Amino acid sequence: MTAKEYATVKVEIEDRVGWMILNRPEKRNAMNPQMHYDMEDVINHLSLDPDIDVIVLTGAGESFCAGMDLKEYFRALDNDPAEQIKVRWSMRNWQYFRLRMCPKTTIAAINGWCFGGAFTPLISCDLAIAADEAVFGLSEVNWGILPGGYVTRDVAMVMNYRDALYYILTGKTFDGKKAAELGLVNESVPLSDLRSTVMSLAEDIKKINPETLKHAKEAFKMSRDMDYDQSFDYLAAKNDQLRFRDPQGARDKGIKKFIDDKTYRPGLGAFGQDEE
Numbered sequence: 335m336t337a338k339e340y341a342t343v344k345v346e347i348e349d350r351v352g353w354m355i356l357n358r359p360e361k362r363n364a365m366n367p368q369m370h371y372d373m374e375d376v377i378n379h380l381s382l383d384p385d386i387d388v389i390v391l392t393g394a395g396e397s398f399c400a401g402m403d404l405k406e407y408f409r410a411l412d413n414d415p416a417e418q419i420k421v422r423w424s425m426r427n428w429q430y431f432r433l434r435m436c437p438k439t440t441i442a443a444i445n446g447w448c449f450g451g452a453f454t455p456l457i458s459c460d461l462a463i464a465a466d467e468a469v470f471g472l473s474e475v476n477w478g479i480l481p482g483g484y485v486t487r488d489v490a491m492v493m494n495y496r497d498a499l500y501y502i503l504t505g506k507t508f509d510g511k512k513a514a515e516l517g518l519v520n521e522s523v524p525l526s527d528l529r530s531t532v533m534s535l536a537e538d539i540k541k542i543n544p545e546t547l548k549h550a551k552e553a554f555k556m557s558r559d560m561d562y563d564q565s566f567d568y569l570a571a572k573n574d575q576l577r578f579r580d581p582q583g584a585r586d587k588g589i590k591k592f593i594d595d596k597t598y599r600p601g602l603g604a605f606g607q608d609e610e
């Protein structure tokens with residue numbers, strides 16, 4: 335399949351995995367307005383593409399993303415509220431709604447610099463693998479702002495209280511290994527292994543029924559903001575919805591293979607949805 339061309343994002347598709355590559359390497363992939371507009375469209379296309387199971391977000395060159403563009407997003411829009419509203423709307427659309435609630439499983443591959451505003455797309459992805467060599471930082475306070483957008487809220491969700499305040503208040507950098515220790519990413523590997531590690535994680539995801547994955551992700555992201563009783567009732571309804579909607583009937587096939595055929599043990603892996 336030939337991917338569409340964008341000014342600030344490169345799209346590559348390999349083995350049903352769609353790579354969204356932030357592509358302003360000479361600006362360390364800082365997010366300017368055009369990148370927000372491009373990303374809205376990229377995510378929309380990949381999310382709806384029936385030939386893709388997993389979506390990866392990474393950066394071209396030595397950077398994942400150097401945060402919001404200080405020249406084009408901050409300084410240039412300081413006295414242009416109308417344009418600021420337009421860009422912020424686009425940013426929220428792609429980073430928060432389209433990426434966080436993407437119907438496919440998403441993986442952030444942190445290949446290098448990751449600062450400030452880049453934490454939101456990172457945390458919006460379901461899973462994250464970092465290069466040991468990657469450098470992270472909540473650098474906002476270094477240049478006189480607090481982490482805005484969704485950054486403070488996202489960090490409060492994913493990091494513990496002391497770690498979050500430590501990095502918010504010092505602006506200090508940390509590497510990929512530390513990011514794994516903090517729970518900001520699932521795992522950190524040498525940069526040379528980043529692509530193969532991400533592809534191997536994508537292979538694990540591809541073994542699971544896609545409709546099941548979509549519902550499990552929505553269930554997690556919704557129920558964590560509900561109280562216990564709402565959550566219990568919602569999850570029961572969500573499982574009923576899944577059973578009704580799954581065209582492959584994974585649940586009933588899985589039960590049959592375990593209980594009737596005795597050919598399979600659910601505790602030890604997916605049942606092989608493609609077999610009969």
Ligand code: ACO
Nearest residue numbers: 360361362364400401402403404405447449450451473474
């Ligand atoms: N906004 C705008 N331009 C940027 C950004 C950014 N966030 N980050 C890098 N660039 C540009 C530089 O201005 C420079 O442009 P030029 O070549 O036209 O002069 C180019 O990218 C290369 O940057 P260097 O600083 O020369 O690259 P180096 O490899 O030495 O350093 C680093 C990389 C550490 C990422 C550095 O560029 C940096 O500190 N960037 C800002 C990181 C940051 O704090 N971002 C804001 C977070 S807060 C927020 O997002 C709301």
Ligand code: V55
Nearest residue numbers: 450451474481482483485
């Ligand atoms: C950030 C800040 C913003 C924003 C998006 O800190 C991201 C990152 C101050 O506004 O709109």
